[in-house]
Structures are given as C-alpha cells and as structure tokens.
Amino acid sequence: MSGKVFVNYRQRDAAGNLLPHALLVEALADQLSVHFGREAVYFDTTLRVGEPYPAALRARLAETDVLVVVIHSTWLSDLADRSGRHVDWVHDEIATAIENGIRLLPVVLTGATMPMRQDLPAAIGELAHAQGVELRFGSLAAGVQSVLAEIELVVSPQTPELVVAVEPLPDRTRVGAAVGVIMLAVLLGCANIAVGFVPFPELSAVWNAALFAGLPTFSLLIFLLISASRFALRRPMDWLDERLARTPNRAFVVFGAGVFTLGLGMVTLMLVATSGLDADTLIVAEIIVFGAVLVMGIAWLRNQGRTPDWPRRPGAATPFWVRHACVELETRLRSWTAPLPLARQRDARLALANIRSAVAALNAPESLQLFGWWRKRSPWVTLSHTGLAASAIVLATLALVLGWIADGPDIAGALWWLGGATLITGCYLGAIAFEYGCDRAQVDAINATIEERLASLEDQLVVLSKPGLIAPHHLRPS
Secondary structure (H helix, E strand, C coil): CCCCEEEECCCECCCCCECCCHHHHHHHHHHHHHHHCHHHEECHHHCCCCCCHHHHHHHHHHCCCEEEEEECCCHHHHHHHCCCCCCCHHHHHHHHHHHCCCEEEEEEECCCCCCCHHHCCHHHHHHHHCCEEEECCCCHHHHHHHHHHHHHCCCCCCCCCCCCCCCCCCCHHHHHHHHHHHHHHHHHHHHHHHCCCCCCCCCCHHHHHHHHHHHHHHHHHHHHHHHHHHHHCHHHHHHHHHHHHCCCCCHHHHHHHHHHHHHHHHHHHHHHHHCCCCHHHHHHHHHHHHHHHHHHHHHHHHHHCCCCCCCCCCCCCCHHHHHHHHHHHHHHHHHCCCCCCHHHHHHHHHHHHHHHHHHHHHCCHHHHCHHHHHHHCCCCCCHHHHHHHHHHHHHHHHHHHHHHHHHCCCHHHHHHHHHHHHHHHHHHHHHHHHHHHHHHHHHHHHHHHHHHHHHHHHHHHHHHHCCCCCCCEECCCC
C-alpha cells in the first residue's frame, strides 16, 4: 500500500490577507511529510518556482488518495465570499475529489465545527458525511496522531531510513603503534650490542636479548589466558552483561571495579613485598595501582553527568551494542505512555532500524570469515598484539644471532629459537581463535532471539502509537 496526500485549506481571505491558521496548517503538512514522506504529501508551498499553479494542482490532485480538508472558524463564510468568483480552488479541489472517489478527511480547527449538508454547495455536499478529526488547542499532538491514523488506512507511512552500521576506518594510530613497538624492540637490541645497554649487566648479551623477547611473549601469554577465559565463561558473561544492561544506573559497576582493582593491587603488593624486592620497586608498583584507580574514579565521575544521545548510531556493530540497544529501547517503551508524540515514534523507529542494521552487519559475509572479522570487528586482539608478536620474534631472532656470533651455529640454539617462535605464534593465533569463537557464540545467541525480540518491540510501539481519545472523531449524518 502506498499513496498520496493532498492538503486543502484556505490560505488567504477575500482581501488577500494571510489567515491566522495558515501557519498551523503548514506545521500539519510538515508532520505529514515526516510521517509519509515529502514526495507523498502535496501542499501549495511545495510547488516548484515557475511551475504552473493550476496545471500542477490538477495533476497532483489526480494522483491523490486522501484529501485533507482543513476547516477553520470562518471556513463557511470564506466559502460563501468566493462563490461568485470564477475559480475557488478550495471548492474545486473538494468537488474534484468527490467526483473521482478520493477519500475526504476533514480536519476541524479550534473555533470551527463540521459543516452541515444544507450549508454546503451541492457539488461538495458529500463533505458533510465524511468522518472528521478535531485539532484543538491543548491536545494538538493527539489530534495530529488521529489524522495520521486515519490517513494510514489508505496511505502507507514511509519506512524509517536504515542506518547502516558505521564501518570503522583503518586505525592508523594502531598501525603506528605496532610499527613503533617493533622499531623500539630492534633499537633496544641494537643498543644492547653496540653500547652494552642491558638491564642485567651480569648476564651476557644473548640472555639479555632473550629476556627482551620474553617480555612481549609474557604479555601475549596473558592475552591468551584472558581470551581463553572469556571463551570459557562466555555464557555467564552474556548473562551478566544482560543484567548490567538492565541496571538503571550502571556507574556503580565502574566504582566497584575500581575498588576491586585497588584490593587486587594491594594483595599484589603484599606478595611482591614478601618476594624480597627493594623499596623503589614497591613505590613504582603502588604508583601504577593508584594511578589506575584514579583514572577509573574520574571515568566514574564523568559517567554520572553523561547523558548520551538517543537513538545512538552503531559506531561498530558488536553483540554488546545490539544487546544494550535492545534493552534501552525496551526500557523506554515500558516507561512511555500512549499516545506517543511523533518525535518519540520517530526515535523508536530509528532505534529499531539501527538495531536491524547492526544485526545485519554482524551476519555479513566478511564478518563470518576469521580474517575479515579480525580486520574489522575484533574488539580485543588488534594490530598492537601483532606488534608484540613481531617484536618478540625479532628479539628472539636477535638472541639467536648473538649466540651464533659468540659461539657459532648450533642445533640447540636453533631449537630454542623455534620453540620460542612457536610459543609466540601460538599465543597470538590462539588469542585470535578464542576471541573469534567468543564473538561468534555471542552473535549466535543474539540471532537466536533477536527476531522475536524486535517483533515484540514493534508490537509495543504500535500499541503506544495508537491515537488517544483526546481528539474525538465527528460523523455527520445526512
């Protein structure tokens, strides 16, 4: 179902003065354009410059499915004043609509009443039988929604524009970070050879290079353990995320995480203190821990006064974003009362379109492939980890070269290098595999319920969008 709407109204009186209700009618036409689309609503101010007025109106009227007849307080008297004129567009448009079987929708403004059959010229007498809608001061929004509901019986509302999930641009800073990590590792290794810049002077250059390689390897191992834990705990994490998304004020979670980090840091310091390290090391550790807690506290405080725009565009389509967008829309629909203002209806429809667009992006072919997912949607294992893996392999190779320079090539050194490279590569690829598996499991969980969930949201929106009884309909008998 589609169609066109034509707005019929009296813009000026017989003396050519602009009538007071003209601005209200223009606002009504604008609301109709938003709801049904600008191409579907014909209004006299939408005529193009230089377009022949009579021919354009007749052509548009021939395509019309609903004629909205705006009746103001002096509508009948103005109609009588024009009766002796050769052309009265208000009269002619209504007469043409009746002749062509176009549906009439009278809109009665404050101070006006529906005309009776005996008060109308014979050519437009059928207007008195049409069901009308009141637009009254104090209940304008409800009246406009009643007008929209009546027109929707004939004309289809426009579908909200689908907002395609924004694909993140290639992050040059991450590329630079990865390259910087590799260059720093190479420079440290070269400095180790050239000037003896080593953290442990009592060890040989070979072992110092190996220790340099061990640092990023240890980081990759930590990332692997975190990714594996996320994969193993993906179902409890989904449940927890759903619960947190339904929490009205989630800022306490940030504060609680800060307290937990502080406690964990204190325990770590106690363990470090018993290991015999010096006081300087303990001070540095304390500064790091308290600095992290301070940053989290600032983030929590900022979150208290932060009111994000809604509906939000998906900067990057993730299961987390889809889940939170659904919960946010559900919460708003439960708190709203019918009838919804047009602005809220549009926002809710746009939120639904955004969710559908994000779900489509999650299930796009490039997201189903491991490499495409890693390039565009990996939230955890990124190019920075690539830089860590590359720097670890470079430093391990440097240690092997230093060993061969000092003692000559040997099988043991080659085997140690092969084992280290295998460990580095395994940690890196394993973290990617675990993260990919976790992400796909979350997407499958979203897909299992999303259609039913969105259908429920759409049903709630339809119920809330129904016009109220504030603007009663008029039905005049013959």
